[in-house]
Amino acid sequence: MEMASTDMRTTLVVLYGGRSAEHDVSRVTAAHVLRAVDHSAFRVVPVGISRDGEWTIDESLVALLDAGAHGLPAELTVGGASTSSSVIATTAATGPVVVLPLLHGPLGEDGTIQGLLEVLDVPYVGSGVLASAAAMDKGIAKVILAQQGIPQVEWRTFHIDAITPRTIDEAIDFLGLPLFVKPANMGSSIGVSKAKSHEEVREAVAKAATYDEWIVFEEAAHGREIEVAVLGNLRPEASVAGEIIPSREFYDYEDKYIIDGARLEVPAHLDAEASEEVRRLAVRAFAALRCEGMARVDFFYEENGRGFLCNEINTIPGFTPISMYPKLWQATGVSYSQLVDTLVKLAIERHSRKRRNTDR
Numbered sequence: 001m002e003m004a005s006t007d008m009r010t011t012l013v014v015l016y017g018g019r020s021a022e023h024d025v026s027r028v029t030a031a032h033v034l035r036a037v038d039h040s041a042f043r044v045v046p047v048g049i050s051r052d053g054e055w056t057i058d059e060s061l062v063a064l065l066d067a068g069a070h071g072l073p074a075e076l077t078v079g080g081a082s083t084s085s086s087v088i089a090t091t092a093a094t095g096p097v098v099v100l101p102l103l104h105g106p107l108g109e110d111g112t113i114q115g116l117l118e119v120l121d122v123p124y125v126g127s128g129v130l131a132s133a134a135a136m137d138k139g140i141a142k143v144i145l146a147q148q149g150i151p152q153v154e155w156r157t158f159h160i161d162a163i164t165p166r167t168i169d170e171a172i173d174f175l176g177l178p179l180f181v182k183p184a185n186m187g188s189s190i191g192v193s194k195a196k197s198h199e200e201v202r203e204a205v206a207k208a209a210t211y212d213e214w215i216v217f218e219e220a221a222h223g224r225e226i227e228v229a230v231l232g233n234l235r236p237e238a239s240v241a242g243e244i245i246p247s248r249e250f251y252d253y254e255d256k257y258i259i260d261g262a263r264l265e266v267p268a269h270l271d272a273e274a275s276e277e278v279r280r281l282a283v284r285a286f287a288a289l290r291c292e293g294m295a296r297v298d299f300f301y302e303e304n305g306r307g308f309l310c311n312e313i314n315t316i317p318g319f320t321p322i323s324m325y326p327k328l329w330q331a332t333g334v335s336y337s338q339l340v341d342t343l344v345k346l347a348i349e350r351h352s353r354k355r356r357n358t359d360r
Helices: 023-036 059-066 112-120 129-136 138-147 165-175 198-208 253-258 272-288 324-332 336-355
Strands: 010-017 042-049 055-057 097-101 155-159 179-183 193-195 214-219 224-232 237-245 263-265 293-302 307-314
Touching: 010 023, 023 042, 023 336, 097 112, 097 336, 112 129, 129 138, 129 307, 138 155, 138 214, 138 272, 138 307, 155 165, 165 179, 165 198, 165 214, 179 198, 193 198, 198 214, 224 272, 224 324, 224 336, 237 272, 237 324, 272 293, 272 307, 293 324, 293 336, 324 336
Parallel strands: 010 042, 010 097
Antiparallel strands: 042 055, 155 214, 179 193, 179 214, 224 237, 224 293, 237 263, 293 307
């Protein structure tokens, strides 16, 4: 007779891959997270989502993880036995289940996966549906932050059908040149261009429109790039601030993931007053969008001008050991494995709190 499992560890379902243009970034992130997880505390089940939306469990990865993740590849693939999203609700043999979504970009970071997990009634790491959707849409996030008095660069948001030569002229008159053109719903600087002329703006719009139908035009700020990691639910805390020093004209996808030329200064060289100010602003921005769990808040810093200007909030930030979010917490005194453990506890706490407000 088969013995019942006595494994009472929390089952951590790591979702990776996904259907967005950030699929590859997600696979690299997941591999690093799987290495860092405390396998004595968690039973880890990696669930890959292909570019076509197929959910799979790679049984060979499961076997490696059960043995302690030795020999885990540097980058995960998506493959194995076909399954469905319902696997999340039935993965645990005896203990609790928590889902860690490492899906960057649309159909992962934008509230869609979070909504599915809410329907399945499963605790998950990170922000809920509203905050995820609002933070993912740069245009909507800017409206909310402006209403809450969070300083930002100037911007304009348009639907692609409303962008005409006259619209472009008006945006240039208001924002000046150069300016940035971005797809509203995309991360990792994918589809982002710095345009220095009317012709480059038109080309940038065409590029951004391959990723989203909503396009954001932004003033080009002339300041340092400062980032702060935020952790928590109802009482979030901010890490020390860090600084990105790009090796290229701006911190684009190639600089982040291909040539790895940017320099990270952790902590950033800020005086005590400026450091406290940007940390307060980060927590305010986090709360304004109703984020929970984790987020990285990015700023421009015009030292002799407007001060700190919020650029964007990332609710599923890069999570490799060399990514800014875990590096900021490490500099604040929280190790990588402790960070994962804290995020799981926050997910369980929020799920329990929300259950009290329902009929379940």
